[in-house]
Amino acid sequence: MEEEYIKLIFGLKLKQIRTKRKLSLFGLSKLSGLSKSYLNEIEKGKKYPKTDKIALLADKLEVPYDSLVSLKLDKNLAPVGELLKSKVLKELPLELFGIKESDLIDIVSNAPTKVNAFISTIIEIAKHYNFGKENFYLASLRSFQEASNNYFPELEEAVQNFSKAYQVNLKKSPKSIELEEILVEEYGYTINNEELAKYKELDKLRSIFIPKTKTLLVADHIDEAQRAFIYAKEIGYNYLNIEERLYTFTWIKFNNFDQVLNNFYASYFAGALVIPRELIKKNMDSFLSKPKFDKTFLAGIKNNYNASPESLYQRLTNILPNDYQLENLFFLRLSHRGGSNHFEITKELHLTHQHSPHGNETNEKYCRRWVSIRVLQDIAKSSKEHLMDVQISHYPSDGLSYLIFSSATVDPFKKDMYRSVSLGLLINNELKKKVRFLDDPALKTYNVGVTCERCDIPDCPVRQSSPTVLLRQQQDLKTDTVVDELQKKFS
Structure with missing residues (x-):
């Protein structure tokens, strides 16, 4: 057994017994003569008391010595022991978010059965959707980026x-x-x-x-x-x-x-x-101040840098929030095999909040009105190495609109594969102040959805699937409404 595990189990058992006796830490300190801070460190699993002090605690709490030092846990703490043994907590990058493992253990110990059930549920969901350690680490990293x-x-x-x-x-x-x-x-x-x-x-x-x-x-x-x-x-x-x-x-x-x-x-x-910060800021200042949208500027900006379109778009996710206060943005990378009808989001980043276009792991069809999909379809039919386009995407379901730039390139490492990278900026007052060409009539606006299965846009000519999820939600709402009416009628 790891020494750390033994300390944690002893601390949890001591806290459980003390709580059952309705003793505060201060009360146990007076009863045993041990300092409150020392007892607190024991309960948090930071210290393991010597034999004489264990005997003292066992005597004052009226429990057998062997029971106190045993690693066998009762049914209330058993889930915590399983959790600690599984080392799931060690897999979590807690320090990245300023969380101490001891704090999490403290939360678990206060409601072991419920918290353990919650964590077990998360693990089951992860298994069901084939969400492995790699996905978990990348999701943690993405959260860290978004928090900063x-x-x-x-x-x-x-x-x-x-x-x-x-x-x-x-x-x-x-x-x-x-x-x-x-x-x-x-x-x-x-x-x-x-x-x-x-x-x-x-x-x-x-x-x-x-x-x-x-x-x-x-x-x-x-x-x-x-x-x-x-x-x-x-x-x-x-x-x-x-x-x-x-x-x-x-x-x-x-x-x-x-x-x-x-x-x-x-x-x-x-x-x-x-992609030096001052250099790209100089280019962006020029681009954003133009009264008309200059498509040739974005198409040619990559010639100023010894970098791929993906590196350039990702660099903009560093610069725009900090230097232009344009914090509401997202980055998407999609992949596509030529000749197929499949599009996959392979990377995404959402700053400030979860924006409308996002990954979906349930095999639903992404909206074919997305510019990021359109450029992939276009480049697969052409002989070009790079294609770029822009549009304003409006989501009727939540009333939000985005200015979206997207570039598609041939994947140099996979035959017949293409990828696109997109940068979306939420259209709000801040963006309207910074982007002069936003009202340029040359910018086309499209009503879009996230997936066909959840989209209520009528008569969409590029729809890939009926709105099954949306129809089910609407039916559930109707059912709920009738139940409420019956409740009122017969109450």
């Missing part, structure tokens, strides 16, 4: 300090050759561009890092922007002194949440290095 408005000043400052120390000019987007020189000369890396091509199983990977020899294996088919990001991320790992890290990009496995979190830190550092 996806802006991390300490990482922005780290990039500034790095640029001064290594004389990297942040008035432009650095090239991969400049970053490679730093990796080789400063951090002792060896770059290998040939090895990965020998293994067909590694076609989807962009890089592998071998820590023992500091060898970075890089796929030979990546473009300049992808290579620059990989190098910038490796610099981030080193400059931020991160040891607990992932070794493949894209990553294929992890051992703990710290690796997932540190991967995000290194990626944020890379994005801030490749």
